[in-house]
Amino acid sequence: MTSPRALRPPFAKIPRRISRKLSTQTLRISLGLGVTFLSACKDGSETAAAAPKPPAQVVVYKVETRPFADTTTAVGTLRSNESVEISAAVTEQVEALHFEDGQTVKKGDLLATLTSHEEIAQMANAKAILAEEERELKRLSGLSETGSVAKVTVAERTTRGVLAKAGIDRIQAMLDDRNVRAPFDGVVGLRRISVGATVSPGTVITTLDQLDRMKLDFTVPEVFISQLGKGSAISVRAAAYPDRTFEATVENVDSRVDPVTRSITVRSIIDNKSHELLPGMLMSVNLQRNQREAITVPERALVPLGKSQAVFRLKEDSSVERIGVQIGARVPGFVEITEGLKVGDQVISDGVGGLSNGAAVKVSESFSGPAEMFNPSADAEAR
Incomplete structure (x- = not known):
C-alpha cells in the first residue's frame, strides 16, 4: 500500500522559505507585464485618437421650388352608358338566334325567336x-x-x-x-344559350351594352366639390392601359355629401367610340387643388427625429448643421418644405447616415434625381 508521503507533488519537497521567495518573484513579474501592456494600450489609443477622421462623402441638393398641389386619387368602376341583360318575357323554347358574339346591333334588331x-x-x-x-x-x-x-x-x-x-x-x-329584340343600339356580349333551349323570364340570352359613351362614378372628399362642376374636364387612367390617359367630362355631382366619410359621388362620361374601354374596368382619377410653387427637397434627405423631421444643411466651411423643418405635401421622390429652408440652401441628400452636427463632409456630386419606381413587369421582361 502506497503511503500518503509518496502521493505528495514534487514541489511539496521545496522548503517553505524558498517557496515564498519564488511566489514574490512571480508576482513582481506579473505586475511588470501588466504595466507594460497598459502602457502599450494607452500609447495605441493616443495614436488612434490623434489620427484625423476623413470627411464623409456626400451628395448635395440645391434647394429650389417645384409646382405642388393638394392631390387625391379616386377610383371607380366603369359602366356602359346603357346596359341590359337580354331575356325572354315568356317561358318558351328558342327557335332561332339572330346574332353573333360581339356583334353591333341597332335598336329593334331581332336577336332571338321563340316558338x-x-x-x-x-x-x-x-x-x-x-x-x-x-x-x-x-x-x-x-x-x-x-x-x-x-x-x-x-x-x-x-x-x-x-x-x-x-x-x-x-x-x-x-x-x-316571342320575338326578342334589341332595346337600344349597342354591342351584344357572349351567347349564353343555344337553339332548342327552353327559356323563361330571367334567363339571360346575352348582354347588350352601349359602349360609345361610358359612365364612371367615383367618390372624392367634399373639399373638391368646387372644382367638379358640371362640364369640368378630368383625366382618368385604366389599369389595362397604364401608359395612357383618357379624357372625361363631369356629367353631374350627387345632391348629398356622405355625413360619415364626408365624401360625394361624381358621375363622369368618357367618349369611347373606339370601344377600347369595357364595362367593369377599374379606373383611377387624379384630382388637384391649391396649386402653388413650393420649396422642396428629396425625400431621402429627411432625418426623422421622433415626430419631427430635420435635414443636414451644408455650411461654407464644408461642415454640416442639422436643422428642423416642417414638411407639407409629397410627390414621388420629393417633399414640400413649409418652414426651415430657403431657396439656394444646400442639403445633404445622400450620405446622411452617421452624420452629426458640425461634421466635416466632402461633396462627391450633386443630386441628379430620385430613383425610378420599381416596375415588376419590366423586371420580369429583362429576365
Whole structure:
C-alpha cells in the first residue's frame, strides 16, 4: 500500500522559505507585464485618437421650388352608358338566334325567336272572325238605312267587330313577346344559350351594352366639390392601359355629401367610340387643388427625429448643421418644405447616415434625381 508521503507533488519537497521567495518573484513579474501592456494600450489609443477622421462623402441638393398641389386619387368602376341583360318575357323554347358574339346591333334588331306555332294559329282564327264581323256589319248597315234592321242590331255588331280587333291585338302582343329584340343600339356580349333551349323570364340570352359613351362614378372628399362642376374636364387612367390617359367630362355631382366619410359621388362620361374601354374596368382619377410653387427637397434627405423631421444643411466651411423643418405635401421622390429652408440652401441628400452636427463632409456630386419606381413587369421582361 502506497503511503500518503509518496502521493505528495514534487514541489511539496521545496522548503517553505524558498517557496515564498519564488511566489514574490512571480508576482513582481506579473505586475511588470501588466504595466507594460497598459502602457502599450494607452500609447495605441493616443495614436488612434490623434489620427484625423476623413470627411464623409456626400451628395448635395440645391434647394429650389417645384409646382405642388393638394392631390387625391379616386377610383371607380366603369359602366356602359346603357346596359341590359337580354331575356325572354315568356317561358318558351328558342327557335332561332339572330346574332353573333360581339356583334353591333341597332335598336329593334331581332336577336332571338321563340316558338310561336299556337299563337300564329290563334292569329289566323282571330283575323277570320274579324273579317266575318266586318262583312256582317256592312250588310246590316245597308239594311238599317232602309229600316229593315234595327239600329241596336247594327250597334251590337259594331261592338263585336271592336272585340275581334282587340283579340288580334292581344295575340299580336303574344307574338311580339316571342320575338326578342334589341332595346337600344349597342354591342351584344357572349351567347349564353343555344337553339332548342327552353327559356323563361330571367334567363339571360346575352348582354347588350352601349359602349360609345361610358359612365364612371367615383367618390372624392367634399373639399373638391368646387372644382367638379358640371362640364369640368378630368383625366382618368385604366389599369389595362397604364401608359395612357383618357379624357372625361363631369356629367353631374350627387345632391348629398356622405355625413360619415364626408365624401360625394361624381358621375363622369368618357367618349369611347373606339370601344377600347369595357364595362367593369377599374379606373383611377387624379384630382388637384391649391396649386402653388413650393420649396422642396428629396425625400431621402429627411432625418426623422421622433415626430419631427430635420435635414443636414451644408455650411461654407464644408461642415454640416442639422436643422428642423416642417414638411407639407409629397410627390414621388420629393417633399414640400413649409418652414426651415430657403431657396439656394444646400442639403445633404445622400450620405446622411452617421452624420452629426458640425461634421466635416466632402461633396462627391450633386443630386441628379430620385430613383425610378420599381416596375415588376419590366423586371420580369429583362429576365
